[in-house]
Amino acid sequence: MKKLLNQVETYVDDLLEGMVAAHSALRRIPGTQVLVRAAKGNKVALVSGGGSGHEPAHGGYVGSGMLDGAVAGEVFTAPTPDQILAAIQAVDSGAGVLLVIKNYTGDILNFEMAAELASAEGIQVEQVVVDDDVAVDGSTYTVGRRGIAGTVFVHKIAGAAAEAGQPLAVVKAIAERVIANVHSMGMALCPCTVPASGQPSFQLADDEIEIGIGIHGEPGTHREPLRAASEIVDTLFEHIWASAGLASGDKVAVLLNGLGATPQSELYIANRRLRALLTARNLDVHKTFVGEFMTSLEMAGFSISILKLDEELKRLLDAPANTPAWKS
Amino acid sequence: MKKLLNQVETYVDDLLEGMVAAHSALRRIPGTQVLVRAAKGNKVALVSGGGSGHEPAHGGYVGSGMLDGAVAGEVFTAPTPDQILAAIQAVDSGAGVLLVIKNYTGDILNFEMAAELASAEGIQVEQVVVDDDVAVDGSTYTVGRRGIAGTVFVHKIAGAAAEAGQPLAVVKAIAERVIANVHSMGMALCPCTVPASGQPSFQLADDEIEIGIGIHGEPGTHREPLRAASEIVDTLFEHIWASAGLASGDKVAVLLNGLGATPQSELYIANRRLRALLTARNLDVHKTFVGEFMTSLEMAGFSISILKLDEELKRLLDAPANTPAWKS
Amino acid sequence: MLTTETFATFIANYARRLADLQETLNTLDNNIGDGDHGTNMARGFKAAAEQLAAKPATDVGGACNTVGMALLGSVGGASGPLYATVFMRFATAWKGMTSVDATNFAAGIAAALEGLQTRGKADVGDKTMIDVWHPVNQTLQNVRETTTLQAIVETADTAALATKQRIAKKGRAAYLGERSAGHCDPGSISSAVLFEELVDATIGGVERKPWPKLAL
Amino acid sequence: MLTTETFATFIANYARRLADLQETLNTLDNNIGDGDHGTNMARGFKAAAEQLAAKPATDVGGACNTVGMALLGSVGGASGPLYATVFMRFATAWKGMTSVDATNFAAGIAAALEGLQTRGKADVGDKTMIDVWHPVNQTLQNVRETTTLQAIVETADTAALATKQRIAKKGRAAYLGERSAGHCDPGSISSAVLFEELVDATIGGVERKPWPKLAL
Numbered sequence A, B: 001m002k003k004l005l006n007q008v009e010t011y012v013d014d015l016l017e018g019m020v021a022a023h024s025a026l027r028r029i030p031g032t033q034v035l036v037r038a039a040k041g042n043k044v045a046l047v048s049g050g051g052s053g054h055e056p057a058h059g060g061y062v063g064s065g066m067l068d069g070a071v072a073g074e075v076f077t078a079p080t081p082d083q084i085l086a087a088i089q090a091v092d093s094g095a096g097v098l099l100v101i102k103n104y105t106g107d108i109l110n111f112e113m114a115a116e117l118a119s120a121e122g123i124q125v126e127q128v129v130v131d132d133d134v135a136v137d138g139s140t141y142t143v144g145r146r147g148i149a150g151t152v153f154v155h156k157i158a159g160a161a162a163e164a165g166q167p168l169a170v171v172k173a174i175a176e177r178v179i180a181n182v183h184s185m186g187m188a189l190c191p192c193t194v195p196a197s198g199q200p201s202f203q204l205a206d207d208e209i210e211i212g213i214g215i216h217g218e219p220g221t222h223r224e225p226l227r228a229a230s231e232i233v234d235t236l237f238e239h240i241w242a243s244a245g246l247a248s249g250d251k252v253a254v255l256l257n258g259l260g261a262t263p264q265s266e267l268y269i270a271n272r273r274l275r276a277l278l279t280a281r282n283l284d285v286h287k288t289f290v291g292e293f294m295t296s297l298e299m300a301g302f303s304i305s306i307l308k309l310d311e312e313l314k315r316l317l318d319a320p321a322n323t324p325a326w327k328s
Numbered sequence C, D: 001m002l003t004t005e006t007f008a009t010f011i012a013n014y015a016r017r018l019a020d021l022q023e024t025l026n027t028l029d030n031n032i033g034d035g036d037h038g039t040n041m042a043r044g045f046k047a048a049a050e051q052l053a054a055k056p057a058t059d060v061g062g063a064c065n066t067v068g069m070a071l072l073g074s075v076g077g078a079s080g081p082l083y084a085t086v087f088m089r090f091a092t093a094w095k096g097m098t099s100v101d102a103t104n105f106a107a108g109i110a111a112a113l114e115g116l117q118t119r120g121k122a123d124v125g126d127k128t129m130i131d132v133w134h135p136v137n138q139t140l141q142n143v144r145e146t147t148t149l150q151a152i153v154e155t156a157d158t159a160a161l162a163t164k165q166r167i168a169k170k171g172r173a174a175y176l177g178e179r180s181a182g183h184c185d186p187g188s189i190s191s192a193v194l195f196e197e198l199v200d201a202t203i204g205g206v207e208r209k210p211w212p213k214l215a216l
């Protein structure tokens, strides 16, 4: 295992310290793995989080116009309820807190327990569960779809609504509208290595790729032969198209997310094809975001997220945000 | 070679197309590998460039407050003079053009030839050569130091001066002040593979790292054993410190640049130590930038750049910019 | 007999077993999940054993509560709230007892199973730790002699290995669909080991299975 | 004799050789540079050969100009402007000639060397292509018989291989310092191959060296 780290045990602690050192608008709640805005808002607060290893998620989205707090678990491990509770307590201004959870058993269980504890303290807590990954057909498995990179759109748009002073119920409804309208799918060229395990999360031959990959190094839905970037984009897009209910003339936002080790050049090569496909279906691409938004350590690969916009979602997506990883 | 690409021959073309598709404020000069702002400015223009494979450099820095044009060569190969000339012609508004060149023989030769051609056409052209890499001691080899990630500070600060309407001579002088005050050094955990060659650019054992790496996959100045992130940061910092002429109380900006495959978590782990070192020397860290700014395809590793700020440089660094890869 | 003291031994021994089996459990989780189950369990029960040693309980229920809280605050993931629930339910079932008789023991296991199902909403056969806890509970309904607790170890071991052929319907492995077949469920294996240590601390004489060989 | 026709043959053959040697030159450049010299040269001379075939020149100077412009517009890197300069200098030296005699041939090489040094500012011994062009030029000052052009092939080959032990002082390899010793300079090898093809097209009978075996 070749990584830039000190000790496996201090990985998350070290990265959070380095993050706070870099970004003066972030504050770490002492004794926790929680990052919050240095200046507390007087509005509905958004808390998200999950395992570490997804950087810039989730701490990178804490800041004006997006999240108020981000809770970091161990690498790829949902954070514990006490940490989530600490985040909720720190960011609540009395206007209530919306939890943005990705649909994984671990995240759900821990966030729900924290929500119960916070409610018991009289804090208004609501939650939404992001399940944008169309690789997993929600109807076959009762767990439903996973949450992956499309979550960043939820942070951005619900964050803008909260920043604009909307009440909790409205912010939640907007978050749910984003969730209903965002569809994603990813693939991997190479696995990643969780520091604590020291082993690659799976093995792939030189001419194989994983399709339908999650964001925790877990294998995807199946393997396919390596082929041209455009053909890979075609495969992911067809899956998304089949689920997304898009129609000619729809306005969309696109997120091309690198999983950690994919050069930006390759993301742009993928975007070239994606844009051609969107244009061919007569979709109106309002904005395209290319970069690393929700990663799996040093996994090579990428995901595509397509968000169908209405006028309000578009306005909120374009609204100002100023966080370490998202400025608009 | 496992890469997300179509054909090796169309790598640069495809990525530029994907880039323009993603960013509506970019325009590609037809028939060239040159990206310029969609809206031409009425001011001194900045042109930079170099080989491809450094994304988001250089096209990602084209936009208000930074570059006016970026010229992309083949992967890791300086662009040809005709391409550079096309960029100069396209961006010149009559106020003159500043070329920001990194100190490599190939870049210098091609940019100089283009400058000669442009001057012959009556365009005012000036150039600056960035040589921030302290890994290579300029006095031993007559080629001088290489230009690496510190170049991004030159784009940002000289770009802000140009945007503010400063004349060519002033913009050039400011760029030269940045160059005199920025010092960088990098290391690699793993090599990268140039698509056209298909082979890793060097071989490293599992317990070895390259110190003093450039940004073209070339080997560094020497090899050392893999060790804790903090110790690696110590090594790079000591080299920078020995060259940078910094003194207690100086205000600095810091750029922690991932080379392509290094997770952001690891960059933050490095930043934790770097901040401790800077604080110990009583340096005042005005701003820290962590991310991928000047990459080497999918090389794993990072570089540190430290820029000593005066009041004017600080103000120009903080000035607004809106480009695909830099927003402030 | 499960007493305040043998319970502490159970936790200390289980923590040690998990440290030894950490890589095995991680590898199992790598096959069909995200590779952290061993790390999660080892971290959690190390914390639990330490907290129990630092603040010894005066009854089994109290000790269970300490363990449950320690897990809740240190594990995370799916297994954290689930194993924490197990010990919280034990805590309620065995509250105030310094020794737990066969009937109460069975009641505790039944309560734990009920807690797991309420939290995780998995059914038997979904390829989760429920696939172990459910048959163990059934065995206990039939065999109520403390001296025959040995039987639940066999049940648990067999049930854990039987998860191998199943297709996961809950938890992270569910996203693999049919690819999840052919690999044992990591949480079921860690549960089987839990029963080995629980029964050994209670009545002794349990033979530890060679899990790396059996499960991988 | 170097004529408009044999010059075209030279370019076509050199382009083919470079395509064959692309990997070898890339590997050489990987050792001490950025691994693109083979790709650069193959791309450049493919373009040059194509442009020369598309628009055949009426004199050697004109052909050289076509090649120089093709290289300038297609190579980039350090080698692009340098090899372009070589052919631009040839173009001036051999302007209007349909055949180049021994004296003019030597003058052309001398002009090319002078152009390379003006552009690249490298000295002999800096481990660049100058280490080949300089001794070739010296050999030509002594041996002016066209029939003994063979001598410059030997000079070039020997000089290119002799770059191996040197420490680079110019170009990208210079940044490696002492680590650059032990590897041949890629631009010197591509120059040696150029002389093989130039002389073979001019007087014939040149034996192509097994460069992958010799230089790697």
Ligand SMILES: Nc1ncnc2c1ncn2[C@@H]1O[C@H](COP(=O)(O)OP(=O)(O)O)[C@@H](O)[C@H]1O
Residues within 6 Å of the ligand: A076, A077, A078, A105, A106, A107, C029, C033, C034, C035, C036, C037, C038, C040, C041, C076, C077, C078, C079, C080, C082, C116, C119, C120, C121, C122, C127, C128, C129, C130, C170, C171, C172, C185, C186, C187, C188
């Ligand atoms: N809904 C559920 N009900 C019961 N057990 C579950 C459920 N989901 C997952 N598990 C158990 O948790 C184990 C995984 O734990 P762990 O790897 O620590 O957490 P995570 O999946 O969050 O990484 C699985 O092997 C399975 O036995």
Ligand SMILES: Nc1ncnc2c1ncn2[C@@H]1O[C@H](COP(=O)(O)OP(=O)(O)O)[C@@H](O)[C@H]1O
Residues within 6 Å of the ligand: B076, B077, B078, B105, B106, B107, D029, D033, D034, D035, D036, D037, D038, D040, D041, D076, D077, D078, D079, D080, D082, D116, D119, D120, D121, D122, D127, D128, D129, D130, D170, D171, D172, D185, D186, D187, D188
């Ligand atoms: N200053 C110089 N003068 C002469 N030749 C040079 C100089 N710098 C580099 N070269 C030659 O260029 C070759 C490298 O060319 P190439 O790899 O195509 O370009 P780059 O170094 O830009 O990648 C070197 O092997 C060397 O022979």
Ligand SMILES: [Mg+2]
Residues within 6 Å of the ligand: A051, A076, A077, A078, A106, C034, C036, C077, C078
């Ligand atoms: Mg996990």
Ligand SMILES: [Mg+2]
Residues within 6 Å of the ligand: B051, B076, B077, B078, B106, D034, D036, D077, D078
């Ligand atoms: Mg090059």
Ligand SMILES: [Mg+2]
Residues within 6 Å of the ligand: C029, C033, C034, C035, C036, C037, C077, C172
């Ligand atoms: Mg797991």
Ligand SMILES: [Mg+2]
Residues within 6 Å of the ligand: D029, D033, D034, D035, D036, D037, D077, D172
């Ligand atoms: Mg090269």
